[in-house]
Amino acid sequence: MGKVAFVVGDDVSTDVIYPGRYMATVLPTETPQYAFANDPALNAKLNAKEVPPGSVLVGGKNFGCGSSREQAVSCLKGWELTIVASDVARIFLQNSINLGLNIITAPGVTASIGDEVVVEGAKVVNRTTGKSWDVVPLPPARQAIIDAGGLIAYTRKKMLEAQAKG
Amino acid sequence: MRPGQVVVGTDSHTTSHGALGAFSFGIGATEMASVWTLGVALNVEVPPTIKVEVTGEFPPHVGPKDLILHLVGKLTAQGANFRVLEYHGETMRRMSTSGRLAVCNMSVEAGATSGIVPADEETVRYLREEAGVTDPIELVVPDPDAVYERVVTVDVSALEPQIACPHTVDNVKPISEVAGVKVHQVVIGSCTNGRIDDLEAAAAVVRGKKVAKGTRMLVFPASGRVFQEALDRGYVADFMKAGAVVMNAGCGPCLGVHEGALGDNEVAVSTTNRNFKGRMGNPKSEVYLCSPAVAAASAVAGVLADPRKGS
Numbered sequence: 001m002g003k004v005a006f007v008v009g010d011d012v013s014t015d016v017i018y019p020g021r022y023m024a025t026v027l028p029t030e031t032p033q034y035a036f037a038n039d040p041a042l043n044a045k046l047n048a049k050e051v052p053p054g055s056v057l058v059g060g061k062n063f064g065c066g067s068s069r070e071q072a073v074s075c076l077k078g079w080e081l082t083i084v085a086s087d088v089a090r091i092f093l094q095n096s097i098n099l100g101l102n103i104i105t106a107p108g109v110t111a112s113i114g115d116e117v118v119v120e121g122a123k124v125v126n127r128t129t130g131k132s133w134d135v136v137p138l139p140p141a142r143q144a145i146i147d148a149g150g151l152i153a154y155t156r157k158k159m160l161e162a163q164a165k166g
Numbered sequence: 167m168r169p170g171q172v173v174v175g176t177d178s179h180t181t182s183h184g185a186l187g188a189f190s191f192g193i194g195a196t197e198m199a200s201v202w203t204l205g206v207a208l209n210v211e212v213p214p215t216i217k218v219e220v221t222g223e224f225p226p227h228v229g230p231k232d233l234i235l236h237l238v239g240k241l242t243a244q245g246a247n248f249r250v251l252e253y254h255g256e257t258m259r260r261m262s263t264s265g266r267l268a269v270c271n272m273s274v275e276a277g278a279t280s281g282i283v284p285a286d287e288e289t290v291r292y293l294r295e296e297a298g299v300t301d302p303i304e305l306v307v308p309d310p311d312a313v314y315e316r317v318v319t320v321d322v323s324a325l326e327p328q329i330a331c332p333h334t335v336d337n338v339k340p341i342s343e344v345a346g347v348k349v350h351q352v353v354i355g356s357c358t359n360g361r362i363d364d365l366e367a368a369a370a371v372v373r374g375k376k377v378a379k380g381t382r383m384l385v386f387p388a389s390g391r392v393f394q395e396a397l398d399r400g401y402v403a404d405f406m407k408a409g410a411v412v413m414n415a416g417c418g419p420c421l422g423v424h425e426g427a428l429g430d431n432e433v434a435v436s437t438t439n440r441n442f443k444g445r446m447g448n449p450k451s452e453v454y455l456c457s458p459a460v461a462a463a464s465a466v467a468g469v470l471a472d473p474r475k476g477s
Contacts, residue, residue, distance in 0.1 A: 011334050013442035020421040038449040062244040068178040070194040095194035139211050155200040
């Protein structure tokens with residue numbers, strides 16, 4: 001993790017993260033350019049490649065609410081952003097785990113652009129302000145998917161195990 | 167599908183199937199590929215359940231859409247995140263499957279994994295008469311000693327028509343607080359409110375009247391079958407004589423993917439399920455969500471209007 005590049009508010013929906021008019025593509029090579037396309041400043045900052053991988057986007061409550069569109073996750077994964085939010089909508093969290101987007105739920109988390117935010121043990125720490133927040137741990141079933149390197153790798157492993165058993 | 171089944175779809179509004187007593191939820195595309203491969207849904211825990219007890223009789227021009235908008239406002243947009251909403255009470259028992267579909271469809275707007283109406287004789291009627299099911303139907307219902315995380319009660323007998331105001335679905339107000347807002351486009355349809363009883367309610371309001379100057383009214387039947395029935399029953403004629411445009415069946419402008427794009431600074435009143443910024447394609451527009459009756463009354467008035475007042 002690293003510096004906070006973006007701070008967004010509560011209830012940031014998948015319509016805001018990845019507008020519906022770009023849903024014709026699902027390719028992870030194409031979706032990143034349309035991340036936050038309705039927010040010209042944010043989108044331009046990403047496409048100018050000014051934001052190094054590992055930079056942090058800090059969200060509020062209910063981040064990623066709305067549609068199940070996976071592009072809303074793949075477009076952020078493409079820029080290798082880390083998401084830290086007060087809470088995350090269910091399908092968005094699932095999709096993040098499945099695609100390997102680094103996402104951390106830490107209720108109450110606050111930061112400003114430029115702050116350095118890191119995970120230390122079970123806490124998110126804002127090194128710039130000195131404040132810290134508890135991380136909500138993932139259930140074991142989801143951690144297993146992350147540990148496998150995403151859902152495709154996890155499913156492949158399960159499939160091969162089942163085939164080996166005959 | 168049948169009561170008690172587990173249903174997944176790559177659409178957040180897959181929760182609709184809960185209207186028939188299924189545990190049904192939306193997943194992403196990669197997860198669907200995994201479900202196809204392994205035949206199981208990997209990435210879900212058994213969620214806690216919130217019991218929603220609905221009582222009272224709907225006043226005229228108030229119905230299931232007003233109930234679910236009111237409930238989302240009450241619970242908030244993340245109030246049921248990682249939880250199931252299970253609907254009980256005399257009002258739910260009396261409600262048609264179409265109404266239950268609207269309620270379960272929008273349960274996800276409170277963050278719920280799934281919305282479920284326990285199966286009953288209405289479920290059987292729907293599956294037999296509408297879906298053509300002929301095999302035995304088992305009514306899977308909650309255990310008598312089922313544990314609920316909490317119980318939320320709603321009495322609909324004094325409910326006003328409800329409006330979700332821009333730009334979140336939980337920004338819900340009664341019509342009396344927002345009536346009069348200028349409306350450029352009215353959208354009636356979608357998976358939430360595009361069924362025949364929805365079109366019937368809208369047609370009854372516009373019949374013999376005209377859509378206001380400066381306002382466009384678009385109707386999207388939910389399916390080809392609903393479209394055909396609306397033709398047979400004369401609703402399509404009612405809409406067209408009023409000056410509405412009846413479009414092809416489908417999602418249409420709900421998520422801004424085709425037809426009905428809004429201009430800058432335009433206001434839409436829609437029977438769909440989301441009003442997030444840019445949802446209908448233009449981030450410089452505003453979307454108000456409501457029932458078909460409110461949408462139709464607003465089309466005639468040219469402003470957000472209360473269908474109980476006539477015009």
